[in-house]
Amino acid sequence: CCSKGSVPVGRLWRRHAITDDPARTGFELSGGAAWTTLEQEQQFLQALDATSERLSVTEAGRTAQGRPLQVVAVGASAPADAAAVARGSSVLFTCTQHGDEPSGREACLSLARDLATTTDAATLELLRRTTVLFVPTVNPDGVAANTRQNSQGVDVNRDHLLLRTAEAQLIARLQRDLRPDVVHDLHEYGPTPGTYDRDLIALWPRNRNLDVRVHDLSRELTEQEVLPAVEAGGNSTGIYGYYYDAAGDVVAQQAGDGQERILRNTAGLRHSLGILVEASNAPADALEEANPALLNRRRVDTQVTAARATLGTVAEQRAQIADATAASAIRSALERGPVSFAGADNALPSPDQVDLDPPCGYRLSAQQAADAAGTLALQGIRTEIQPDGSVLVPAAQEARDLVHLLLDERAQEELTAGEPVDCA
Incomplete structure (x- = not known):
C-alpha cells in the first residue's frame, strides 16, 4: 500500500485560512x-x-x-x-x-x-x-x-x-x-x-x-x-x-x-x-x-x-x-464473547491463548484491590466491594476487554492475577 491515484472530492482537508497576524511556532x-x-x-x-x-x-x-x-x-x-x-x-x-x-x-x-x-x-x-x-x-x-x-x-x-x-x-x-x-x-x-x-x-x-x-x-x-x-x-x-x-x-x-x-x-x-x-x-x-x-x-x-x-x-x-x-461500548457491556490473550488481526493466537468461555469477572483480595485501584479507575473499570472485604470486578461492563487483559493470569500485561468468577 498505497499506489498513487485519485482521491474522492472532499477527502483532502485543505489548508485553512488563518488570521492576518497569527501566533507562530x-x-x-x-x-x-x-x-x-x-x-x-x-x-x-x-x-x-x-x-x-x-x-x-x-x-x-x-x-x-x-x-x-x-x-x-x-x-x-x-x-x-x-x-x-x-x-x-x-x-x-x-x-x-x-x-x-x-x-x-x-x-x-x-x-x-x-x-x-x-x-x-x-x-x-x-x-x-x-x-x-x-x-x-x-x-x-x-x-x-x-x-x-x-x-x-x-x-x-x-x-x-x-x-x-x-x-x-x-x-x-x-x-x-x-x-x-x-x-x-x-x-x-x-x-x-x-x-x-x-x-x-x-x-x-x-x-x-x-x-x-x-x-x-x-x-x-x-x-x-x-x-x-x-x-x-x-x-x-x-x-x-x-x-x-x-x-x-x-x-x-x-x-x-x-x-x-x-x-x-x-x-x-x-x-x-x-x-x-x-x-x-x-x-x-x-x-x-x-x-x-x-x-x-x-x-x-x-x-x-x-x-x-x-x-x-x-x-x-x-x-x-x-x-x-x-x-x-454497549456490546462490551452486554455480550460474552471469546477473549484473545495474544495474536493480531493478521496473526492467529494458539488455542491456549484464547478463552472461548471467559470468566464473568475476577475477585481481588482487599490488598490486590488497593494496589490496583489507581489503574482500574483510570481505565474506567467498575468494581464492587463484597461483604467479606474482597472486591469483585465484573466483566459485564464497557471496559470488558481491559478487565480480562489486566486481571487474568494469562494476560501478557497482567496487573494482578484475580480469582476467576464463574458465570453460574
Missing part, C-alpha cells in the same frame, strides 16, 4: 531549521488561549520532573466541560509520546492554531459539531532530553495498559472522561533504505478483541483516507511494520502487532477508532541531505496532511463513526 519562525522549544510552546499556547474564543489550554498534570502536561481543546467555542465533550463528537491527537520524534508535535501545534483562527466555512462546521483535542507534547521530559523515553526511562507508548507514568495516565483520563471517537497518534521512524523507507507509514489497531466495526473503520481511515491523502500530496506511503521489495510487494513484517499496551490498540479497546502515523526522519534526496530544514518541513507537512485527512473523514462520516463507537 518556533519551528515556523525558523523556516524549519529549528524545532519549537518548550518555552516557545508555552508562549505560543498562551497567545492562542488569550486571543481565540474557540481554543482553551488546560494543564492536566505534571511529569516526574514537574513539566506541565497540557490539553488543547478547539471547538465552535472553547468547550465548557468534559461532560459536554463526552456527549458529542471528538477527535484526540496525541503528539510526541517519544521525545525524540518532533514532527508530530510541530504538526499538532500548527494545526491547533489553524483550527482556532480559520475562517473556512467547512472547518467551522466541523468545529460546530466536533471538538478537536490535542496533547501537543505528551512527553515533555523526553523532549527536553531528546530521548525516546520519559525521565523515568519508560517508553510511554508501552504504558497504556498498566499506566505507570503520568504521561500515560493523562491519555487514559482523556479517553475515560472525554470518550473521543478517534485517537490519532503521531510518531516518527528511522527508515531502512530500499525496503522500509516511505515518507509516511500508518497502521490501525490490530488487537483481536476489538469490536469489528471499530476495527474496520480504523483500517478504512488508514488505508482509504489518510494514506491516499498523503500520496496525493506527492509523498510515498506504506503500512507500519511492512517491508517491501522493489515491486512494492510485502516481503516481511517486523512490527505492528496487537499488543494492548500500545495506544493505537488501547484506543480501539476503549471503543475509539485508532490510527498510528509515523513520518520518516531521514533525507529523501540530496537536497534534503544538504538542507535539513527541507527535510524537517517535509516531516511536518506529511504529519499535517495525515491529521487533516483524519479531520476530513470525521467531518464526512461523523454519524457513522459515532454510531460504531457507541455500539462497541
Whole structure:
C-alpha cells in the first residue's frame, strides 16, 4: 500500500485560512531549521488561549520532573466541560509520546492554531459539531532530553495498559472522561533504505478483541483516507511494520502487532477508532541531505496532511463513526464473547491463548484491590466491594476487554492475577 491515484472530492482537508497576524511556532519562525522549544510552546499556547474564543489550554498534570502536561481543546467555542465533550463528537491527537520524534508535535501545534483562527466555512462546521483535542507534547521530559523515553526511562507508548507514568495516565483520563471517537497518534521512524523507507507509514489497531466495526473503520481511515491523502500530496506511503521489495510487494513484517499496551490498540479497546502515523526522519534526496530544514518541513507537512485527512473523514462520516463507537461500548457491556490473550488481526493466537468461555469477572483480595485501584479507575473499570472485604470486578461492563487483559493470569500485561468468577 498505497499506489498513487485519485482521491474522492472532499477527502483532502485543505489548508485553512488563518488570521492576518497569527501566533507562530518556533519551528515556523525558523523556516524549519529549528524545532519549537518548550518555552516557545508555552508562549505560543498562551497567545492562542488569550486571543481565540474557540481554543482553551488546560494543564492536566505534571511529569516526574514537574513539566506541565497540557490539553488543547478547539471547538465552535472553547468547550465548557468534559461532560459536554463526552456527549458529542471528538477527535484526540496525541503528539510526541517519544521525545525524540518532533514532527508530530510541530504538526499538532500548527494545526491547533489553524483550527482556532480559520475562517473556512467547512472547518467551522466541523468545529460546530466536533471538538478537536490535542496533547501537543505528551512527553515533555523526553523532549527536553531528546530521548525516546520519559525521565523515568519508560517508553510511554508501552504504558497504556498498566499506566505507570503520568504521561500515560493523562491519555487514559482523556479517553475515560472525554470518550473521543478517534485517537490519532503521531510518531516518527528511522527508515531502512530500499525496503522500509516511505515518507509516511500508518497502521490501525490490530488487537483481536476489538469490536469489528471499530476495527474496520480504523483500517478504512488508514488505508482509504489518510494514506491516499498523503500520496496525493506527492509523498510515498506504506503500512507500519511492512517491508517491501522493489515491486512494492510485502516481503516481511517486523512490527505492528496487537499488543494492548500500545495506544493505537488501547484506543480501539476503549471503543475509539485508532490510527498510528509515523513520518520518516531521514533525507529523501540530496537536497534534503544538504538542507535539513527541507527535510524537517517535509516531516511536518506529511504529519499535517495525515491529521487533516483524519479531520476530513470525521467531518464526512461523523454519524457513522459515532454510531460504531457507541455500539462497541454497549456490546462490551452486554455480550460474552471469546477473549484473545495474544495474536493480531493478521496473526492467529494458539488455542491456549484464547478463552472461548471467559470468566464473568475476577475477585481481588482487599490488598490486590488497593494496589490496583489507581489503574482500574483510570481505565474506567467498575468494581464492587463484597461483604467479606474482597472486591469483585465484573466483566459485564464497557471496559470488558481491559478487565480480562489486566486481571487474568494469562494476560501478557497482567496487573494482578484475580480469582476467576464463574458465570453460574
